[in-house]
Amino acid sequence: xxxxxxxxxxxxxxxxxxxxxxxxxxxxxxxxxxxxxxxxxxxxxxxxxxxxxxxxxxxxxxxxxxxxxxxxxxxxxxxxxxxxxxxxxxxxxxxxxxxxxxxxxxxxxxxxxxxxxxxxxxxxxxxxxxxxxxxxxxxxxxxxxxxxxxxxxxxxxxxxxxxxxxxx
Numbered sequence: 675x676x677x678x679x680x681x682x683x684x685x686x687x688x689x690x691x692x693x694x695x696x697x698x699x700x701x702x703x704x705x706x707x708x709x710x711x712x713x714x715x716x717x718x719x720x721x722x723x724x725x726x727x728x729x730x731x732x733x734x735x736x737x738x739x740x741x742x743x744x745x746x747x748x749x750x751x752x753x754x755x756x757x758x759x760x761x762x763x764x765x766x767x768x769x770x771x772x773x774x775x776x777x778x779x780x781x782x783x784x785x786x787x788x789x790x791x792x793x794x795x796x797x798x799x800x801x802x803x804x805x806x807x808x809x810x811x812x813x814x815x816x817x818x819x820x821x822x823x824x825x826x827x828x829x830x831x832x833x834x835x836x837x838x839x840x841x842x
Contacts, residue, residue, distance in 0.1 A: 683717075686712055707813050725740075751766045752765065794834040806819060
């Protein structure tokens with residue numbers, strides 16, 4: 675594993691453990707987004723140049739809108755880190771069929787060596803959630819869906835075919 679991936683996973687696990695200890699009243703299956711992503715997610719360490727440049731600080735919107743123009747790409751959400759960050763940033767990015775990261779938001783030398791851990795979603799689920807919550811992003815918008823994802827986990831139709839991901 676890369677040192678950035680080790681750091682990212684350590685940070686996510688520490689945050690999830692802390693939230694689990696503090697959140698004693700919830701009967702949700704997942705008490706934190708971190709735990710949900712750790713359970714369903716996978717690491718992404720190979721990045722290729724983005725096909726376009728998105729708006730700064732608009733990763734969820736950039737990636738959602740890209741689905742309309744780049745049907746060969748898949749939408750991901752989770753957490754990311756670069757060589758200088760000491761915390762895991764909630765983030766969205768795209769992946770190609772080889773499961774390589776295409777990040778239209780984190781572009782430039784500052785983000786060189788970025789590492790990602792997250793979930794690849796089916797295009798239809800991304801569109802469904804945007805329609806339901808009227809916002810970009812799935813994980814950060816869970817509260818607008820009565821915390822269904824934390825309560826129950828992801829429905830089977832939400833995730834890109836698991837065997838396609840595991841084969842990568």
